[in-house]
Structures are given as structure tokens and as C-alpha cells.
Amino acid sequence: MSANLISGTELSKSIRASVTERVKELSAKGITPGLAVIVVGDNPASQVYVRNKVKACEEVGFFSSLDAYPASISEKDLLGHIQALNKNPKIHGILVQLPLPDHIDSSRVIEAIDPSKDVDGFHISSAGALVKGLPGFWPCTPFGCMKMLESINYDLKGKYAVVIGRSHIVGKPMALMLLDKNATVTICHSATVNLKAITLTADVIVVAVGKRNVLTADMVKPGVVVIDVGMNRDENGKLCGDVDFEGLKAVASHITPVPGGVGPMTITMLLQNTLDAAQNTHPA
Ligand code: GUN
Numbered sequence: 001m002s003a004n005l006i007s008g009t010e011l012s013k014s015i016r017a018s019v020t021e022r023v024k025e026l027s028a029k030g031i032t033p034g035l036a037v038i039v040v041g042d043n044p045a046s047q048v049y050v051r052n053k054v055k056a057c058e059e060v061g062f063f064s065s066l067d068a069y070p071a072s073i074s075e076k077d078l079l080g081h082i083q084a085l086n087k088n089p090k091i092h093g094i095l096v097q098l099p100l101p102d103h104i105d106s107s108r109v110i111e112a113i114d115p116s117k118d119v120d121g122f123h124i125s126s127a128g129a130l131v132k133g134l135p136g137f138w139p140c141t142p143f144g145c146m147k148m149l150e151s152i153n154y155d156l157k158g159k160y161a162v163v164i165g166r167s168h169i170v171g172k173p174m175a176l177m178l179l180d181k182n183a184t185v186t187i188c189h190s191a192t193v194n195l196k197a198i199t200l201t202a203d204v205i206v207v208a209v210g211k212r213n214v215l216t217a218d219m220v221k222p223g224v225v226v227i228d229v230g231m232n233r234d235e236n237g238k239l240c241g242d243v244d245f246e247g248l249k250a251v252a253s254h255i256t257p258v259p260g261g262v263g264p265m266t267i268t269m270l271l272q273n274t275l276d277a278a279q280n281t282h283p284a
Contacts, residue, residue: 006261019275031278033093040069086114115136121139121140140265145177164206170208212230212232213242
């Protein structure tokens with residue numbers, strides 16, 4: 001068997017095209033979705049991420065702002081900037097790029113964002129809504145993974161889903177989203193004993209650990225669907241995910257590549273959430 005690839009690049013193109021269409025319709029009514037991105041300090045990876053987010057906004061016709069503050073900014077001043085954005089009617093979504101410097105309490109900063117503008121889905125209200133199955137913004141990376149499963153018409157009802165990784169950003173919300181679609185979900189993590197015994201039971205596996213070769217062909221049953229959230233570099237400096245892609249390709253029915261898999265979907269779902277935030281303020 002050679003697995004079908006689920007291309008995040010292709011899926012992103014089609015979702016971004018529909019976002020662009022919707023932006024045109026909203027703009028005709030005088031509403032332009034607006035995203036404010038905040039970055040603190042000079043973490044090189046964060047600088048690249050925020051530039052890509054702002055560029056993606058421009059491409060779909062959003063208004064966007066990028067506020068870059070020095071690492072020395074006080075928590076109080078940062079909270080003041082967020083309060084101003086909360087009140088700014090041109091801004092429908094606020095994203096604070098993480099990590100923040102050690103002297104700033106990230107939770108306090110995230111909780112300061114108006115939940116109606118929490119397009120990253122990290123606010124405690126958004127997390128609570130996801131737990132309770134209520135409407136709210138879903139964190140972009142796991143939301144993108146769900147869209148990838150939807151794109152292959154994968155019916156999760158009654159399926160055994162295994163999530164490897166328990167971060168607040170990916171693993172935990174991912175498990176809740178799979179549960180919301182009636183999968184039977186197991187979360188595995190660094191203290192899991194006999195990971196292979198669990199992954200062998202899975203119909204679908206999402207891996208979000210940040211380490212290479214966490215999942216190999218001997219750990220899965222034939223026909224499994226594999227979603228790889230990882231982004232690592234191999235010994236030659238080439239981008240790779242958390243799974244043994246070549247090995248798994250021979251046994252899986254579907255697998256996401258790295259690059260070109262989950263990566264592009266994160267920003268795409270940020271655009272979708274921001275569009276939804278703008279629409280929510282101007283119901284049709
Ligand atoms: N840092 C790493 N990933 C993310 C993300 O999805 N959102 C934000 N705000 N910061 C991040």
C-alpha cells in the first residue's frame with residue numbers, strides 16, 4: 001500500500017480562496033476583518049511566524065497590524081496595549097505570539113484578550129467552550145487537523161483515535177475535537193507505558209510531540225490515518241515531522257507530509273477564525 005497524501009498546501013489554498021471571497025462580500029458592506037498581531041522580544045522563530053501571519057492576512061484582504069515590543073516591556077504596559085486593541089472596532093482578532101519573556105505571565109496576558117477576539121483559541125473561555133461543546137474559537141493547529149480529516153470525508157464516529165502529545169496548544173484541544181466528533185480518544189504522552197500497544201489499536205493517530213520518529217511503521221495497523229503535527233530537522237538539516245514518513249507511507253491509508261501538511265493549515269485556520277470573529281460582530 002502507498003498512502004494517499006493529505007496536502008495542507010492544497011487544502012489551505014481552497015479554504016483561503018473561500019475566505020477571500022467572503023472578505024469581498026463583507027468589504028462591500030463596509031466591514032474589513034482586522035487582525036492585530038503582537039510579538040515581544042527578538043526570538044527569530046517568532047519573528048518569522050508573525051511576518052507570515054501578517055502576510056497571509058494581506059493576501060486574503062484583511063486589515064492587519066503588527067506590534068513588535070522589546071523584551072524589556074513591562075507586563076502592565078503589554079496589558080495596556082491589549083486593552084486598547086480590545087476596544088478598537090477595526091480589530092476583530094488579537095494574537096499574542098508565544099513564548100513571552102520570563103518576566104511576563106503569559107496566562108495573564110492571554111486572559112486579558114476579549115474572548116470575542118481570541119482567534120488563537122487560547123483564552124480560558126475558548127478552552128471551556130471547547131470542553132463543553134459550545135461555540136467558540138478552536139485553537140488553529142488542531143482545528144486545521146480536523147479540517148484535513150474532513151477533507152478526506154473521514155467519519156470519526158466510533159473510530160479509535162490516539163493523540164500523542166498533551167500540550168495546551170495541540171494535544172489536549174485535539175483530543176476534545178476528536179471526541180466532539182464521536183471518536184473514542186486516548187491521549188498518550190511522555191509518561192505513557194507501552195505506547196506501541198496503544199497505537200496498534202488506533203484507526204487515526206495525531207502526533208504532536210516535537211521529536212523525530214515517535215511513530216514508526218511497526219507501531220500501527222494497516223490502513224491507519226496519520227496526522228503529523230511535528231516540525232523538526234533531520235541530520236541533514238531537512239525539515240521533517242514527528243513520524244517515520246517513508247516507513248508509514250507503506251502501511252497507512254492517508255498521511256500528512258512535512259512540509260506541506262499541517263503547517264500551512266495553522267495560519268489558514270487563524271484566517272478562518274478572524275473572518276468568523278468579524279462576521280460575529282456584524283451578523284447577517
Ligand atoms: N507559538 C507557537 N505556536 C503558536 C500559535 O499557534 N499561536 C501563538 N500565539 N503563539 C504560538
